[in-house]
Amino acid sequence: xxxxxxxxxxxVHLKGVSKWFGDLQVLNSVDLDVQEHxxxxxxxxxxxxxxxxxxxxxxxxxxxxxxxxxxxQRVTHEKVxxxxxxxxxxxxFQAYNLFPHMTVLQNVMLAPRKARGFTRAGAExxxxxxxxxxxxxxxxxxxxxRLSGGQQQRVAIVRALAMAPxxxxxxxxxxxxxxxxxSDVLALVRELADTGxxxxxxxxxxxxxxxxxxxxxxxDGGVILEEGPPEQIFRDPREPxxxxxxxxxxxxxxxx
Amino acid sequence: xxxxxxxLHAFLNLHTFTLSxxxxxxGFQVNLRMMVVAEALVLVLALALAIVRGLxxxxxxxxxxxxxxxxxxxxxxxxxxxxxxxxxxxxxLQLGYISSRSFTTYGIIxxxxxxxxxxxxxxxxxxxxxxxxxxxxxxxxxxxxxxxMRYVVIPQAVRRVVPPLLNDFVxxxxxxxxxxxxxxxxxxxxxxxxxxxxxxxxxYLVAATFFILITIPLARFTDHLVAxxxxxxxxxxx
Numbered sequence: 001x002x003x004x005x006x007x008x009x010x011x012v013h014l015k016g017v018s019k020w021f022g023d024l025q026v027l028n029s030v031d032l033d034v035q036e037h038x039x040x041x042x043x044x045x046x047x048x049x050x051x052x053x054x055x056x057x058x059x060x061x062x063x064x065x066x067x068x069x070x071x072x073q074r075v076t077h078e079k080v081x082x083x084x085x086x087x088x089x090x091x092x093f094q095a096y097n098l099f100p101h102m103t104v105l106q107n108v109m110l111a112p113r114k115a116r117g118f119t120r121a122g123a124e125x126x127x128x129x130x131x132x133x134x135x136x137x138x139x140x141x142x143x144x145x146r147l148s149g150g151q152q153q154r155v156a157i158v159r160a161l162a163m164a165p166x167x168x169x170x171x172x173x174x175x176x177x178x179x180x181x182x183s184d185v186l187a188l189v190r191e192l193a194d195t196g197x198x199x200x201x202x203x204x205x206x207x208x209x210x211x212x213x214x215x216x217x218x219x220d221g222g223v224i225l226e227e228g229p230p231e232q233i234f235r236d237p238r239e240p241x242x243x244x245x246x247x248x249x250x251x252x253x254x255x256x
Numbered sequence: 257x258x259x260x261x262x263x264l265h266a267f268l269n270l271h272t273f274t275l276s277x278x279x280x281x282x283g284f285q286v287n288l289r290m291m292v293v294a295e296a297l298v299l300v301l302a303l304a305l306a307i308v309r310g311l312x313x314x315x316x317x318x319x320x321x322x323x324x325x326x327x328x329x330x331x332x333x334x335x336x337x338x339x340x341x342x343x344x345x346x347x348x349l350q351l352g353y354i355s356s357r358s359f360t361t362y363g364i365i366x367x368x369x370x371x372x373x374x375x376x377x378x379x380x381x382x383x384x385x386x387x388x389x390x391x392x393x394x395x396x397x398x399x400x401x402x403x404x405m406r407y408v409v410i411p412q413a414v415r416r417v418v419p420p421l422l423n424d425f426v427x428x429x430x431x432x433x434x435x436x437x438x439x440x441x442x443x444x445x446x447x448x449x450x451x452x453x454x455x456x457x458x459x460y461l462v463a464a465t466f467f468i469l470i471t472i473p474l475a476r477f478t479d480h481l482v483a484x485x486x487x488x489x490x491x492x493x494x
Contacts, residue, residue, distance in 0.1 A: 060392055087398035097393035101411050110407060111397035163397060 009072070011036040011198055012057070012167065017066035019052060019222075026052045028222040029066065034215075037196040041209035041230075044219035045245060050202035051094075053219070054169045057200070058089040071166055087115060090160030091169040094176050096152040098144040098159070104131065105140040108159045116163065123162075130158040134188060150181030154188055161192075168192065170201040206249055210234050218242045265456070272458030276450040280462040283446035286360055287432040290442070291470075294367040294432075295425055301372045303414075306379035307405065323376070330373035335434055339366045343438025363435035363442075371428045378420045382413035419485075422478040426471045433467070443467070 010033035019027040027049050034040050042050040055061040057068060059075060059082050068075040075085060098107050108127035112118040118126070131137045134154045136147075144152050153173055160168060170189065174182045186208050193199065193212050203209055209216055210230045217227040218239070226239045237243045308316075309323040330338065343362040347355045386409045394404035436445035443466055447459035 058396055060396065082395075083398050083400050086396055089396075091396045093389065093393065095389060097389045099390065099393070099408055099412075101415065110394075111399060114403050114407065115398040115400075159397070 010034055011038075011071060012200070013067075013069040015067045017053075017056065017063050017068060019049075019056060019061060019063055019065075026222050027056070027063075030222070030224055032217065032224060032227075034198065034200060036198050038214040039193045039199045039201065039212050040215045040217060041213040042200065042202045042217050042219055043204070043206065043209060043233075043245075048219040049222040050219055051171050052222075054091065054171050054200060054202055057167075057169055058086050058091055060091075083115065087163055088166045089169065090163060090165035090167070091171065092153070092156050092160050092173050094172040096144070096149070096156045096176075098152055098156055100144055103141050103143055104136065104147070104155050107144065107155060108162050111159070112162050126162060127158075130162055131155070134158055148181060149177045150184050153177065153181075153185050157185070157188055157192075166198065168197055168199045170199060170203070172202050172204065174203070174205055204249070206234070206246070206253070218245065220245070267457045267461055269456050269458040272450075272454055272456050273462055275454070276447060276459035276462050279450050280443050280447045280459055280466065283441055284443035284463070284466040286440060286442040287429075287466075288470075290360060290364050290367060290432045290435070290440075291425075291429050294364050294371065294428060297364070297368045298371045298375050298428070301368065302375035303379050303410075305372060305376040306383060307410075309376065309380055310383055312401070327373040327376050330370050331377070333370075335366065335370045335431055336437055338370055339363070339435050339438050342366045342369070343435070359435075359438055359440040360442075362438055363432065363440045366435050366438075367428055367431060370431075371424060374424050374427075375421060378417050378424060379413065381420075382417035383409060385416055386412045419478050419482045422474055422481075426474055426478075429471055429474070430467060433463075 012032070012034035014030055014032040017027055017030040017032075018025065030049075030053060032040075032053075042053060044050055052061055056063050057070065057075065059080070063076050066076065070085070070089060073085065074080065098104075099110070102110065105124065105127050108130060109118075109120075109123040112123040112126060113120065128137060128140060131140055134157075136151055136155060139147055139151065139155075144155070147155065153176075157170075157173070173189075174185050177185065182205070186205065189199070189201070189208075190212055201209070201213075213230045215227060216230045216233040217224045218233065218237070218241075219225065220241050226233065226237060226242045233242065234246065237246060305323050305326065308319050309327075311319060339362075342365050343359065346357075346362060346365075349355050390408055390412065391404055394408040395401070399407070432442060433444035436442055436448075439445075443463040447463040450459035451457050
């Protein structure tokens with residue numbers, strides 16, 4: 001299936017996606033293509049529609065207009081099996097959303113066991129290996145509230161990875177973290193990018209976006225106002241609104 | 257002063273207290289049986305009803321409406337009226353097996369019907385108190401609606417509602433005395449019988465003592481759980 005002009009089938013394809021919350025239009029005819037193994041960063045002010053866009057991709061939000069295709073499957077089709085779709089699209093949230101009544105290990109094991117039918121031993125082996133990878137194997141039997149924010153967020157990332165998703169959505173995953181905890185989380189994301197994980201990030205970390213992104217999209221008022229390679233967007237933005245936004249953000253970064 | 261003395265003598269008569277003890281104890285065992293069976297049934301039925309009330313989608317609307325009608329009816333009707341309906345109505349229907357049960361069974365049915373309505377609301381509050389982001393996280397991992405409920409939402413909800421739930425059980429345990437109105441030979445009715453026969457009220461004190469011995473530890477245990485949770489939450493805030 002060829003859905004873009006130049007022949008290559010994008011892994012993620014959005015065409016004319018619009019979304020309203022009541023009378024408020026939060027996404028306005030968004031078009032976006034993401035190639036497999038690419039990292040796309042969504043930047044823009046709070047309320048510009050970044051999170052909503054991510055949540056539409058795994059059907060946490062319903063799209064009112066337009067079409068979304070992920071891995072050749074039409075997400076916006078009425079009859080789509082949401083549970084099957086979500087198994088291949090992982091999402092990590094700003095507030096981690098670990099399950100507080102389960103240990104770290106149980107958090108990572110739950111979905112593989114229940115949604116993928118792993119045996120207990122299989123799920124546990126995988127979970128321990130993932131926790132080892134992020135240096136948190138020693139915390140396997142702790143409850144999430146015993147971990148720092150950065151540790152919780154890394155657990156949330158491997159919890160998503162345990163389902164072996166083909167696409168990972170990261171929704172401002174460092175916004176709730178103390179500055180000194182951000183780097184560990186970003187290091188893990190960088191590592192994932194290096195292994196070729198297809199990712200879409202909503203982020204306020206401009207330096208990180210610049211470093212890790214293959215494509216940066218600037219959202220403003222529910223519209224992708226400008227998109228391009230990071231060097232172009234950060235060094236030479238076409239749109240005055242993009243320039244304004246970047247100036248404001250970089251100013252704020254200098255102040256802190 | 258004379259009147260007070262007479263009342264005190266009638267209620268705090270050590271002689272009748274010991275004399276009535278065996279009768280009232282025999283009755284209280286019926287109360288205990290009703291408590292245990294009704295509480296077990298309520299725990300399960302109320303959770304089922306709370307889940308039905310929370311079912312999403314337009315297709316489940318009739319079920320939701322039924323569940324709401326149930327809780328509205330049984331929370332709004334005095335338990336004594338429900339006891340009359342069950343205790344006199346069901347036998348009157350002449351439906352063979354279900355119309356020929358013991359008074360105790362009708363007492364249990366009454367308590368279960370009424371307290372299921374209360375406890376459904378307790379569970380529902382618990383389910384609603386689990387933040388939507390928990391459900392979103394579970395569903396995003398590919399868990400179905402029921403799996404998300406079973407493994408993520410309900411375990412957290414139940415933990416939160418244990419104290420109010422035990423509170424309702426204190427109420428249920430006391431209300432086992434009310435179903436004496438349909439003829440259950442339990443502690444309250446047997447102490448009344450004893451009192452009528454002996455012309456003083458010492459047996460009531462016996463019945464009260466039995467109830468208190470059961471309900472006060474449960475109330476203190478509830479307080480303990482609440483205090484424990486507050487300590488834990490305060491510890492987390494730092």
